[in-house]
C-alpha cells in the first residue's frame with residue numbers, strides 16, 4: 001500500500017467514526033429539540049444571506065443537519081434559492097433553481113433533488129453538507145469531490161457548513177484541492193473565518 005492509499009483509508013475510517021458519533025449524538029437528543037434545531041439563522045448568517053442574491057442548500061440525507069428552514073428564511077429575505085443536482089458520483093454538481101416547498105425527484109444515492117430540467121444558477125452563498133469539520137474550517141465530505149469541484153468552479157461563493165456539533169474533529173487532513181469553509185453553523189455555535197467575520201456586527 002502506498003502513502004496515497006493510506007490517506008484514503010484514513011479518510012474512510014474518519015468518515016465512519018464521524019457518522020457513528022453523529023448517530024449517537026442524535027439518538028441522545030430529544031426529538032422535539034432535534035425538530036427545532038436549525039430553524040432560524042443566527043444574526044451573522046442572516047446578515048450574509050441578506051446580502052446574497054442566490055442561496056443554495058441541500059435536502060438532508062440520513063442524519064445530516066437540515067438547512068431547509070434556513071433556505072425558507074432566505075426566500076423571505078428576497079433571495080433566489082437553489083439545490084444541488086447530480087447524475088452520478090463521477091459527474092459534477094449543478095445547482096438548480098428551487099423554491100422551498102416545490103417538487104423534488106428521487107435521484108442517485110436516494111438524494112431528493114430538483115427536476116433536472118430546472119434553470120441552472122450560480123449561488124453566491126452555499127449552505128454545505130458535511131461529514132466532518134474542524135476549527136480551522138477544513139471540511140470532510142462524502143468523498144466524491146462534488147462540493148470540492150463546485151467550490152473550485154465558483155470560488156467567490158461563501159461556503160457555509162451546516163452540521164451537528166458532534167461532527168467536529170480535532171483536525172482533518174487538508175488536501176491540495178480543499179478550499180476551507182468560510183463558516184460552520186452548529187446547534188451550539190457559529191464558527192466564522194475571515195470572509196464571514198464581522199457579518200451582522
Ligand SMILES: Nc1nc2c(c(=O)[nH]1)N(C=O)[C@@H](CNc1ccc(C(=O)N[C@@H](CCC(=O)O)C(=O)O)cc1)CN2
Nearest residue numbers: 058059060061062084086093109129141142144146147
Ligand atoms: N444531502 C446531501 N445532498 C448532496 C450531497 C450531500 O453530501 N448531502 N452531496 C455531496 O457531495 C452531493 C451528492 N453527492 C454524494 C456523494 C456520495 C454520497 C455517498 O456516498 N453516500 C453514502 C451514505 C452517506 C450517509 O448515509 O450519510 C453512501 O451512499 O454510501 C452521497 C452524496 C450533492 N447533494
Ligand SMILES: Nc1ncnc2c1ncn2[C@@H]1O[C@H](COP(=O)(O)OP(=O)(O)OP(=O)(O)O)[C@@H](O)[C@H]1O
Nearest residue numbers: 139140141142143144145146147148149152175177
Ligand atoms: N477541483 C477539483 N477538480 C477535479 N477533481 C477534484 C477537485 N477537487 C477534488 N477533486 C476530486 O474529488 C475526490 C474526492 O475528494 P475528497 O475525498 O477530498 O472529498 P470530500 O472532502 O469528501 O468532499 P466532497 O463533499 O466534495 O466529496 C478526489 O479524488 C479529488 O481528486
